[in-house]
Amino acid sequence: MTVLSSVIDAIGGTPLVDLARIADASRLDGRLLAKLDHLNPGLSKKDRAARTIVEAARASGELTEGQTVVELTSGNMGTGLAIVCAVLGHPFVAVMSKGNSEERARMMRALGAEVVLVPQAEGARPGEVSGADLALVEEEARRITTERAAFRADQFARAGNPEAHATGTAPEIWAQSGQRVTAFCDFIGSGGTLGGAARFFVPLGVRCYAVNPDRADHPIQGGGYAMPDLAHLRGVDLAGDVTVTGEEAAAHARLLARTEGIFGGYSAGANMAAAIRLLQGPERGGCVAFVVCDSGLKYLSTDLWGQGNAE
Ligand SMILES: Cc1ncc(COP(=O)(O)O)c(C=O)c1O
Numbered sequence: 001m002t003v004l005s006s007v008i009d010a011i012g013g014t015p016l017v018d019l020a021r022i023a024d025a026s027r028l029d030g031r032l033l034a035k036l037d038h039l040n041p042g043l044s045k046k047d048r049a050a051r052t053i054v055e056a057a058r059a060s061g062e063l064t065e066g067q068t069v070v071e072l073t074s075g076n077m078g079t080g081l082a083i084v085c086a087v088l089g090h091p092f093v094a095v096m097s098k099g100n101s102e103e104r105a106r107m108m109r110a111l112g113a114e115v116v117l118v119p120q121a122e123g124a125r126p127g128e129v130s131g132a133d134l135a136l137v138e139e140e141a142r143r144i145t146t147e148r149a150a151f152r153a154d155q156f157a158r159a160g161n162p163e164a165h166a167t168g169t170a171p172e173i174w175a176q177s178g179q180r181v182t183a184f185c186d187f188i189g190s191g192g193t194l195g196g197a198a199r200f201f202v203p204l205g206v207r208c209y210a211v212n213p214d215r216a217d218h219p220i221q222g223g224g225y226a227m228p229d230l231a232h233l234r235g236v237d238l239a240g241d242v243t244v245t246g247e248e249a250a251a252h253a254r255l256l257a258r259t260e261g262i263f264g265g266y267s268a269g270a271n272m273a274a275a276i277r278l279l280q281g282p283e284r285g286g287c288v289a290f291v292v293c294d295s296g297l298k299y300l301s302t303d304l305w306g307q308g309n310a311e
Contacts, residue, residue, distance in 0.1 A: 050080030075104025189223030231291030
């Protein structure tokens with residue numbers, strides 16, 4: 001045990017847990033492994049991308065001392081950036097759809113960020129952020145970046161996002177599993193986690209699967225925007241796709257909490273539902289790993305821990 005020079009050094013290196021209780025109860029043929037990235041300082045896996053993008057930009061000189069950072073976020077990337085920017089002395093502006101949960105905005109503000117909330121597109125429902133909502137947030141993020149002569153963190157384009165997972169998340173899972181993981185699946189937002197992890201995993205023979213929602217309006221915050229041609233997934237050799245419903249994601253997040261004591265959000269549930277389906281199908285007998293993308297604490301105001309939880 002050592003003393004870290006800042007909380008930035010506490011990002012990554014998260015535990016990998018064997019979900020033996022769920023595997024037994026579901027009579028799975030194989031192992032289900034959860035990477036607890038909700039234990040990062042910002043309570044999500046996006047801390048990793050935030051750190052790598054900001055450190056690379058500072059090293060290249062693209063981001064100068066004291067310069068403002070701007071980003072479009074569903075809350076998690078913004079929280080990671082707020083932490084990294086607070087430590088390194090950059091003002092940070094998070095631009096987020098009003099459709100994301102309120103606790104995300106509060107957490108970013110607590111970490112010193114300025115949060116700009118963008119109203120949802122006509123007819124959209126709170127808690128369900130669509131590609132159309134995201135286009136409005138993008139427009140506002142661009143405007144603020146120009147106005148403030150800021151550095152745009154740009155998680156959808158910058159190499160630091162997948163890099164964080166190619167050099168962090170995936171090698172950690174590989175080493176922690178004793179090189180036994182055979183498949184990995186991830187719910188796609190920017191595609192940074194899946195694209196980066198696949199860059200490390202595929203040459204080792206680990207099959208990588210995309211997890212997508214079954215429809216455009218869904219409650220799985222952080223992804224499922226149905227954006228064509230994501231930069232981080234271009235040329236990535238995926239083994240297939242798994243589709244999950246919002247109800248399945250919620251039910252599996254509740255199961256994960258109740259059975260394994262792991263308190264994740266909707267996308268953790270989506271990933272687990274997909275991993276179980278893979279172990280019941282093409283990955284039978286294997287060892288499937290997935291990421292607990294963020295903490296269940298970020299959904300206390302939503303339906304996730306509401307009435308359905310009592311069932
Ligand atoms: C909770 C949550 N799940 C999943 C994702 C998708 O991850 P990625 O952008 O690496 O595809 C995000 C991204 O912000 C997220 O916040």
